[in-house]
Amino acid sequence: MTKKIVFLGCGSMGEAILTGLLAAGTAPQSVVVTVRRSERAEELALRHGVTAIASNEEERANADAVTGADVVILGVKPVGIAALCREIAADLAPNAVVISVAAAVSLAQMEAVLKPGQPVVRSMPNTPLTVGRGVVALSAGTNATAEHLEAAHQVFDGSGIVLDIPEDQQDAVSAISGSGPAYAFYLAEAMAAAAVEFGLSADIARILARETVAGSAPGHAAPRRHQPERHHRAGHRHVRRPGVAGHCRRRCEGRCRPRRRDHGRARREITRYHFWPYFPEPGIT
Ligand SMILES: NC(=O)c1ccc[n+]([C@@H]2O[C@H](COP(=O)([O-])OP(=O)(O)OC[C@H]3O[C@@H](n4cnc5c(N)ncnc54)[C@H](OP(=O)(O)O)[C@@H]3O)[C@@H](O)[C@H]2O)c1
Numbered sequence: 001m002t003k004k005i006v007f008l009g010c011g012s013m014g015e016a017i018l019t020g021l022l023a024a025g026t027a028p029q030s031v032v033v034t035v036r037r038s039e040r041a042e043e044l045a046l047r048h049g050v051t052a053i054a055s056n057e058e059e060r061a062n063a064d065a066v067t068g069a070d071v072v073i074l075g076v077k078p079v080g081i082a083a084l085c086r087e088i089a090a091d092l093a094p095n096a097v098v099i100s101v102a103a104a105v106s107l108a109q110m111e112a113v114l115k116p117g118q119p120v121v122r123s124m125p126n127t128p129l130t131v132g133r134g135v136v137a138l139s140a141g142t143n144a145t146a147e148h149l150e151a152a153h154q155v156f157d158g159s160g161i162v163l164d165i166p167e168d169q170q171d172a173v174s175a176i177s178g179s180g181p182a183y184a185f186y187l188a189e190a191m192a193a194a195a196v197e198f199g200l201s202a203d204i205a206r207i208l209a210r211e212t213v214a215g216s217a218p219g220h221a222a223p224r225r226h227q228p229e230r231h232h233r234a235g236h237r238h239v240r241r242p243g244v245a246g247h248c249r250r251r252c253e254g255r256c257r258p259r260r261r262d263h264g265r266a267r268r269e270i271t272r273y274h275f276w277p278y279f280p281e282p283g284i285t
Pocket residue numbers: 008009010011012013014034035036037038040055062075076077078080084101102103124125126127178179
């Protein structure tokens with residue numbers, strides 16, 4: 001039997017999951033999405049062939065969308081999750097799995113607002129799901145059985161690697177893979193911009209930067225290959241000196257200790273000190 005999958009909120013992250021899901025073979029007819037604005041709903045319906053409803057136009061859009069749903073993905077900003085759970089609680093089937101993608105919203109917070117016994121799964125996906133290269137961490141809530149967790153796996157399986165982790169590790173995952181694509185993208189853009197400045201075509205520059213970043217992750221090459229050639233060592237030292245490793249640590253610390261968040265500072269540091277003195281400002285889109 002075809003499952004009904006509902007996305008409540010379909011912005012950057014929701015659309016990345018949706019794109020991966022459809023590319024992996026899910027029929028658009030089995031998917032309903034809701035967003036706030038009608039122009040965004042039209043855009044999603046046109047681009048993906050799914051049913052898309054604007055909650056600004058239809059007061060019961062979210063509640064009606066979840067009626068008869070097997071899987072419901074909460075894709076709004078963290079601040080809107082509790083209100084959304086309250087809005088849909090009465091209309092969810094008891095066996096429908098609610099999957100949140102929101103950073104820093106706990107399973108307990110969602111379970112407290114939904115009906116007793118509602119299965120909930122907390123996830124931390126990332127935007128490379130769009131191109132089938134995502135990574136997603138899942139944590140099952142109190143009422144989620146192995147079958148419910150499997151349903152959550154199926155949402156992401158076709159477009160990335162899916163890991164099961166304890167919930168208390170979700171904030172660290174958010175700091176590394178949830179928001180990490182922005183940094184990898186920044187580095188690739190900076191490399192491509194430098195290549196263009198030194199005479200390569202934009203197309204070639206983009207391919208060089210993209211493939212270098214994609215192929216250089218730990219596990220993609222033998223460890224000794226990560227050592228730069230002799231003539232690259234000066235540049236390597238330059239990138240290492242300001243402490244990219246320290247930055248990554250501070251990102252995790254910021255996420256895991258909410259009262260001491262330093263996202264803004266960490267981002268300013270990585271853009272201002274780590275890459276920009278070495279590469280020119282990125283200008284390639
Ligand atoms: N972006 C990432 O890389 C990333 C990574 C991991 C996790 N996440 C998580 O993903 C969630 C969404 O982030 P995002 O970056 O995708 O944000 P976003 O682009 O702003 O998307 C939010 C979506 O929610 C819709 N929305 C807001 N209120 C709604 C309501 N009451 N009913 C229906 N739709 C509603 C918005 O509609 P309109 O478009 O019409 O305004 C928009 O489509 C967050 O909780 C975040 O923690 C994001």
